[in-house]
Amino acid sequence: xxxxxxxxxxxxxxxxxxxxxxxxxxxxxxxxxxxxxxxxxxxxxxxxxxxxxxxxxxxxxxxxxxxxxxxxxxxxxxxxxxxxxxxxxxxxxxxxxxxxxxx
Amino acid sequence: xxxxxxxxxxxxxxxxxxxxxxxxxxxxxxxxxxxxxxxxxxxxxxxxxxxxxxxxxxxxxxxxxxxxxxxxxxxxxxxxxxxxxxxxxxxxxxxxxxxxxxxxxxxxxxxxxxxxxxxxxxxxxxxxxxxxxxxxxxxxxxxxxxxxxxxxxxxxxxxxxxxxxxxxxxxxxxxxxxxxxxxxxxxxxxxxxxxxxxxxxxxxxxxxxxxxxxxxxxxxxxxxxxxxxxxxxxxxxxxxxxxxxxxxxxxxxxxxxxxxxxxxxxxxxxxxxxxxxxxxxxxxxxxxxxxxxxxxxxxxxxxxxxxxxxxxxxxxxxxxxxxxxxxxxxxxxxxxxxxxxxxxxxxxxxxxxxxxxxxxxxxxxxxxxxxxxx
Numbered sequence: 001x002x003x004x005x006x007x008x009x010x011x012x013x014x015x016x017x018x019x020x021x022x023x024x025x026x027x028x029x030x031x032x033x034x035x036x037x038x039x040x041x042x043x044x045x046x047x048x049x050x051x052x053x054x055x056x057x058x059x060x061x062x063x064x065x066x067x068x069x070x071x072x073x074x075x076x077x078x079x080x081x082x083x084x085x086x087x088x089x090x091x092x093x094x095x096x097x098x099x100x101x102x103x
Numbered sequence: 104x105x106x107x108x109x110x111x112x113x114x115x116x117x118x119x120x121x122x123x124x125x126x127x128x129x130x131x132x133x134x135x136x137x138x139x140x141x142x143x144x145x146x147x148x149x150x151x152x153x154x155x156x157x158x159x160x161x162x163x164x165x166x167x168x169x170x171x172x173x174x175x176x177x178x179x180x181x182x183x184x185x186x187x188x189x190x191x192x193x194x195x196x197x198x199x200x201x202x203x204x205x206x207x208x209x210x211x212x213x214x215x216x217x218x219x220x221x222x223x224x225x226x227x228x229x230x231x232x233x234x235x236x237x238x239x240x241x242x243x244x245x246x247x248x249x250x251x252x253x254x255x256x257x258x259x260x261x262x263x264x265x266x267x268x269x270x271x272x273x274x275x276x277x278x279x280x281x282x283x284x285x286x287x288x289x290x291x292x293x294x295x296x297x298x299x300x301x302x303x304x305x306x307x308x309x310x311x312x313x314x315x316x317x318x319x320x321x322x323x324x325x326x327x328x329x330x331x332x333x334x335x336x337x338x339x340x341x342x343x344x345x346x347x348x349x350x351x352x353x354x355x356x357x358x359x360x361x362x363x364x365x366x367x368x369x370x371x372x373x374x375x376x377x378x379x380x381x382x383x384x385x386x387x388x389x390x391x392x393x394x395x396x397x398x399x400x401x402x403x404x405x406x407x408x409x410x411x412x413x414x415x416x417x418x419x420x421x422x423x424x425x426x427x428x429x430x431x432x433x434x435x436x437x438x439x440x441x442x443x444x445x446x447x448x449x450x451x452x453x454x455x456x457x458x459x460x461x462x463x464x465x466x467x468x469x470x471x472x473x474x475x476x477x
Contacts, residue, residue, distance in 0.1 A: 010125070019124075020121060020128070023121050056161075056213045059213060060121065061121065
């Protein structure tokens with residue numbers, strides 16, 4: 001992941017971008033907790049809402065794969081479908097950990 | 104930045120702190136003061152407290168949605184003029200239409216680029232500044248018109264020999280009612296009350312023209328009827344199509360003790376004799392400024408010292424709400440004139456308005472009420 005490139009796309013310096021990326025990790029962990037709660041409560045609408053939050057932030061920072069995955073989860077949740085969410089969450093967790101390592 | 108320069112402020116509302124921080128960093132670098140909120144109720148509280156110049160508002164938030172926030176902001180007089188740009192998903196056409204319908208000025212699709220946010224904030228602040236400037240400019244011009252009109256209305260202290268009291272209230276900056284007092288000679292005074300069609304800026308220019316015409320034509324050389332006919336002939340030439348006045352001109356000669364009343368489609372003068380019951384001085388006449396060959400009503404009344412006359416505009420006696428026209432309304436007020444007999448003539452107009460409109464009712468139109476004592 002090229003943080004300099006991502007930062008320059010947003011016309012920001014690297015330091016500011018890393019601060020935002022760190023904040024993204026924290027907020028996304030919170031959103032993922034919400035998704036887990038929604039999964040255990042069988043509440044797809046809440047899962048969609050938290051996935052929507054991840055999608056927006058990831059998209060704004062240029063984390064496209066995470067944004068795409070969050071969008072898939074959001075749309076599924078809005079359709080009332082939590083199928084495959086365990087796998088989705090595993091993938092999301094891996095990507096988030098990968099980001100965290102780089103920070 | 105100088106100490107006195109207030110930066111433009113933007114309230115950013117998003118339930119995701121990353122998005123808030125991203126916008127905050129981008130806009131604050133450009134000199135904007137940023138307030139943030141992550142829920143709808145907090146956003147509304149911040150808008151009320153900080154009165155930002157612009158609001159960037161996420162639509163999809165848990166709890167109170169962005170739509171509800173816009174609606175509540177627009178329903179509140181303290182926040183309804185703040186431009187709102189909403190943040191929404193690229194494919195969500197319904198959300199965009201609903202946002203506009205609720206009063207938002209623009210939208211930004213997510214994911215957004217900070218430079219796009221900056222560009223849209225700039226353009227909408229410029230529009231807001233231009234609009235506010237236009238409003239201030241128009242308000243300033245209307246204030247000037249109001250002041251100019253007020254300066255044209257003579258006050259009782261300026262004409263002690265005319266022995267009159269007046270109440271004048273324009274509902275809008277450019278009032279349609281107008282009155283003037285004319286010192287024709289030492290013992291002859293002219294009293295003129297008119298109501299022009301319309302309440303716009305054009306009307307205020309008409310007021311100035313009529314005042315000039317009165318000064319030119321209400322002289323000892325002409326009879327009151329001749330004065331009004333000459334004024335009518337000029338107005339017919341200069342007034343725009345569809346503009347006219349209803350007017351009443353009362354000419355009091357305190358030497359011959361005679362009052363002459365010229366009517367041009369105006370509500371009837373009320374005479375309150377010093378000894379006797381009040382009555383309407385009825386006569387009919389064409390309106391002023393519409394017809395070249397207009398015919399005006401004329402009544403002459405022998406007067407006594409202490410007699411009072413009331414000249415007024417239709418706003419005193421008419422009510423569109425209650426379907427009262429001056430033909431019926433004028434008559435119904437006669438007991439009120441009688442009840443104020445003991446009040447000094449200068450104070451009668453105010454007292455009468457208090458009596459008629461004091462208990463929470465307000466005139467539906469401009470009102471001028473002149474009380475003249477012989």
